Amino acid sequence: MTARENRKSDSEGELRNNSVLYRISSFQYSETLGNMMDRDVYSCSAGDTVKLVAKEMTLRGISSVIVTDANGKPVGIVTERDMVRKVVAEGEICDISKEISDIMTPSPICLSPADTLFDALYAFSRHNIKHLPLVREGKIAGIITLRQIMKLRHSEPLVIIGELDQASSLGDYKKIKEGLVPLAQEKLSSRQDPVDVVTMLSLVNFDIHKCILKEVLERQKTPPPVDFSFFVTGSHGRRENLLFPDQDFCVIMEDYPDSRHEEVDGYFQRVSKELSTALNKVGFVYCPGEVMGQNPQWRKRISEWKKFVSEVFIKQGPFTVRYMTLIFDSAPLYGSRSLFQKYIDHAYSLLAKNHNIIRQMHDEEEGMHKVPLGLFQTFITESNKDHKRQIDMKKSGLIFLIESARVLALKHGIRETSTLKRLKALVEEGVIHRDDSEYFENAYRVILHHTLMAQADNFLNRGTEDYYLNPYELSGRSQEILKQAFKAISKLQDLVGSEFGELIL
Known part of the structure; x- marks a missing residue:
């Protein structure tokens, strides 16, 4: 075998061995919470007494309890801090026969087991919490604590999260985004897994999108007139951003009567335009194909979205493949997840019947x-x-x-x-x-x-x-x-x- 053939054989072997090609990143942005969550979660009902819950927490040696409804959906959380602050106050013990719902923190911040370590760190920092229930299909699946993640001892994501948390202008977001380029190059030069690099880029870009959108919504004179869901697509939806992704976002609105069209559609057209303008200033250029919420083609009521998806399958034409990639490479950004779920469930139900x-x-x-x-x-x-x-x-x-x-x-x-x-x-x-x-x-x-x-x-x-x-x-x-x-x-x-x-x- 010649030297070149030997090299060729060796390279094929290396391609089948990731540990030879790339080293493990110091912080794995792509690591999902499901891989490290505690699945043995103690939950109670809202009617349970403070005494009973406190006793169980002590016996189990745990620092939190999730309060769930009859369907297993988290409706509150009680932590050790709550017990100290709300049960033992000013040296006097309150009535421990009262219901746990009287001292719980209602509507707890939750994530999914499919979310990442970075998502959890950002939630801990943004909401100043130490416990995150993880929910799958509306029911509690596990829990992750700040203490668990801090044992990993990685400063880099905390620096990025701190910058995002302190950002107060588009210039701040632009600076964060520009700083990702040399950081990515440094990681790649040290042979860190490129999948982790694009995950880092995608997560930071995703949070910039979400932060700016929330700020735009807060600046409006009135709250959203109907329930809504902004979603991203393309590399944003796949969480596979390269260094300079453009904009790709759409808007789903709850169904409303035609008589309210000017009011409702006008509201989200305005929000979309302000979001798009801000993203462009930060460094996410306008989508060449105009897949942005200010384009009425990508801003619809849920029934109109379902009709659009149905027509993609029925009236196949020159844009069919493009529309299919936009539909199936999408992910929710902000707003009602149930609206997005209705949209994507409809698409998959049609897909199962139309392999053509x-x-x-x-x-x-x-x-x-x-x-x-x-x-x-x-x-x-x-x-x-x-x-x-x-x-x-x-x-x-x-x-x-x-x-x-x-x-x-x-x-x-x-x-x-x-x-x-x-x-x-x-x-x-x-x-x-x-x-x-x-x-x-x-x-x-x-x-x-x-x-x-x-x-x-x-x-x-x-x-x-x-x-x-x-x-x-x-x-x-x-x-x-x-x-x-x-x-x-x-x-x-x-x-x-x-x-x-x-x-x-």
Whole structure:
């Protein structure tokens, strides 16, 4: 075997071993709370006595209790501090036979097991709390405490959260966003997992969006006239932001009579425009496709959204694939989660009955996207003078893997939005072998790493925000690993193709 063949074999082996490619981040932004929450949660009913609850807390050695209703939904929380402050006051013990609802903190701040460590830290800081109930499908699933997370001893996310908490102007948010570029480059240069880097970028960008939206709403002369949900889509929805994402947000409004259209729609049109203008000033440029709430196409009543989604499936046309990606790569930003859930549930119910549309997505994407490797495994690069010998890492690599994972996940009714979670779910469904999934996941990491590095280098050195990389400037080992990553993407595309070859239309 020649030296080159040895190098090629070694690079393929490395691509199947993430611990060789990247080191564990000092703080894993992508770590979900479900992996570290305490599942043994003590809950009580609102009618239980203070004496009974205090006794149970002492026997169990716990610092909080969740008060739930008859359906298991959290309606309050009582902590050790509440017991001291509200039960023992000024040296006198209150009536311990009173109901726990008399001393509980009602409507506790809750997160989901699917939320991240960063989300929890931000909630602890913003709301000055130390206990976070975690809710799944309306019922208590676990709890996470500030003490648990602080044992991790990481200062970086706390610095970012502190900056977000202290931000009082668009200039402050802009400074935070601009600071992410050198931070991301530093992390990538030290070989930290690029998935964790994009998660960090996405979480911070998400919180900037949410903070600005809340400030815009607070500036309005009147409260929202109806219930609403702002949601994000694209890379924001997948939590896969690169360094300079544009705006992609939509608005769902509760149904209201036509006679109130000017009042209600006008309110959210105004809020959307103010939000969009503010985001643009911070550094999130206007969406070229105008997927923003001030565009009436992306601001509708829930019944109108359902009708729009239905028409996407029924009246398939040139924008069908674009609309499908917008629908299924979305996530709630702020407002009523139930409105967003109605919208996305409707979309998935239609998807289950209309596999033809997934076939259309596959056919369109397959025809346009081929990895940049030639017959003899050489890089296929740009020929124009501005980017000669370069590869657009996003359009010629990253997007292929994202689209393949999306199409395959949708075909099997998987509701995950992030690329890696889609791949992992496909393993659980038995669609992809676990070894192949690790191969695809690490190919994603390699492509993502070089895409982010190219974007950071181009911005810091040339002031551009593109994704062009000259692969021949990489080391020989890095070139071989990049080629193996492109080959893995091609293999995933073949897998998707074989799935649709078996589809009976």
